[in-house]
Amino acid sequence: MGYDNVELMLPLVNDADDVIEAKRLMEEADIDTEKRNWGVMIETPASALCVEEMAEQGIDFASFGTNDLTQYTLAVDRNNEHVADRFDELHPAVLELIAETIETxxxxDVDTSICGQAGSKPEMVNFLVEKGISSISANIDAVRDVQHEVKRVEQQLILDSVR
Incomplete structure (x- = not known):
């Protein structure tokens, strides 16, 4: 339709095969994957572990869907009152998947971002900035606090690197 500011984000991908098929469909629909930014949601352990192969297929970004990633990693339904107290985005297994994905x-040269409520938690913001995430989205009521936390952690990282 002539729009030149549209980016595409593929949800619930698991591996490079999903990305290859989506890329084929985009090209079939006359979407130039070299001129458009496009990427994937990292919502499953499989997608986190296979992100290198997806990067090799040309994705520009990967965005963490922490609610799903946590749920699928821990096998905990956050909406089930009997186990919801075990839902923890800061669980070491979830953080390891996120850290490895950011590093890869x-x-x-693939940008990383986070969406969902976890990006509003100071502990998560601290972790993400230390690992080198490209951007963080937060709940509107937490934006100011997240900005301050990002600034604080970045300043500390700069001071640490100088020392």
């Missing part, structure tokens, strides 16, 4: 994406 940085090696392949």
């Amino acid at each position: 994406c940085r090696e392949h």
